Amino acid sequence: MTQTSTALDRAALARWRNAIIAAFGLGGISISAWGPRLPAVTSELGVNTGTIGLLLACVTVGSIAGLLAATPLLHWLGSRRSVTGALLVVAAGIALMGGTLATGLLPLVAGAFALTGFGIGSLDVLINVEGSAVERTAGRTLMPLMHAAWSVGAAVGSGIGAVCAAAGVAPSVQFIGEAGAIAIVALAASASIPSGTREEDHGPAMSRADHLRHWLRAWTDWRLLLIGVVMLGVELGEGSANNWLTLSAQNDHGDTAAGAALFFTVFATGEALARIFGGPVVDRLGRVRTIRVTTALGILGLALFILGGSAWLTLPGVVLWAVGVSMGFPLGMSAAAESGPNPAARVSVVASIGYLANLAGPPAIGLLAESTGLLGAFWLIVALMAAALVSAGSLGARR
Template identity: 60%
Template structure:
């Protein structure tokens, strides 16, 4: 997911689009991700966890390569938009599959491991963005970067997939219900109060994470009148802080439980955003960035775990809450941007404070099922 961000100026130039046009092309990721989320449960049942995860990562590699061909070689807007949709489908499906599988491993081992697994995602985002920035710095054309990363992804998953569990812990029986009944069961998940409350927790933290990825540097530069270098450094601190919180968060969850962990981290996130929005000094703003990162670090992995063990058909349950998280992560930052036009960027971040407070109140929904 960190592949294309640093190279968007070059992609936009090769496609001959303005910001509005490139936004439409990127909407393929959103559409593809939502379709992938819906299809993930059926694919997981059909292929089994190991084959499904491997297939989706191969699809992601193909999507990255297709973007390189469509934008860098063919300069085709339609081809590139379809490539982004393919990539989004793979990302959306994989997100459910890997979290269901991770939750099954977590239950089998009896320790909280999901935050550590999600730390891998955060670290990958840092490394991926760094690779993109480095390739841009040395003036390597993005199409060759993308093709090289596609090969690395394909080879890496071919090797790593051998060590994934072959089946889910709760194997799907051969006489599973027809597809129509399974779709109805997925739709019923949207009527279950506990899943919706878990989704509320994820709504706040994912809006906070997505907004940091999109707006933190601009808020530091424009809202607090800092240099580009300082803004970039603050974003790096955010990424490192989120990764570190996830690495060390598992033992904390085992000690105090999911509910108290979410309440503690969201409270710290609220405090951090207050420092960030209202702070005048660089050191206070930096503390705010660190606390902001901690505040949004645990909601998504713990929400996935809570959804997976909340009842039967964990893939469908994870799909429901993941859909809410995706909407917040992908659609929330444009809402912040829209609010910033009327209230200013810093004041627009009060929306995150409000939703983190809602997540704090709804944290009881993550309680481990007896």
């Protein structure tokens, strides 16, 4: 890799790995910051589900801009500064979200959601490219563990939301406090990220135009697009849980605000545990069979949550839902990196598809829910997870 071609000693590699794991964890905390508090945000702003869906659409618009900006930022600023900068933008957006909620002015709140989305969108591509580089340098599989850190961060973030909801802490106060913590950890961890970009050692150096051409060409690779179909299903399932699970548990299944927040904590914890302990399962079954088994369980879990009338059905449904979406993203990243030359461009493409599904899907669910209700809209997730099940063969080893 250019500018990082000297061999890293074990201690430096461990610090690099831990810094990226920390960045994944901060991403999880960030993406779950507002989801568990949506009932309180809805009440504080005095808006309906459709308006909340539009605010989430602002996150999507910002994330699209962040996804497009991630690769140029990487080659302009280098890995260390681009990852740190993305985390600081996330912290600034969440702090602004808290400040603008207090004003009650929807345009300002929408701008804060968009800024947060920009930071998270760029961060997601950057840390997946970094994670792939760490994995290649270490010579062993690390992506599931890194994505487990994202899930642990989401569980921590949702737990913070549940505690704040139970204690009556205003969302604005919670968001500002979380933003400060994210900024401090980001600055502390960034020193362990090697400088430079993550390019392959062999071949001539590529210009920015060459990088853009490689990235655009990757979008015509049918295997990457099929991996993207898997991403669409599992990431829509994850993103919808992040944004709508608590509201659905409260409005459709009659839970309290604190109980609804704990439902998402169960989801995030289940996803994290599945990723932490899923490695031996992948080694035994392979990527393809693992995705088929987990997505089938996710479809069953969603059906239980949609149709179940009591916690005896909906809570196991949430656990199976979490297992169903747990392995698609990390295994998709590994499959994309192995699918051909220029792994960074390929990882960037698949990460972009997955992240767009994660953020663009929930606003669509919110708009659909205006006519069908949230539980009815969740059948769209079931349909796309079925498509992911059918497309799982694309994650097989490259011939």
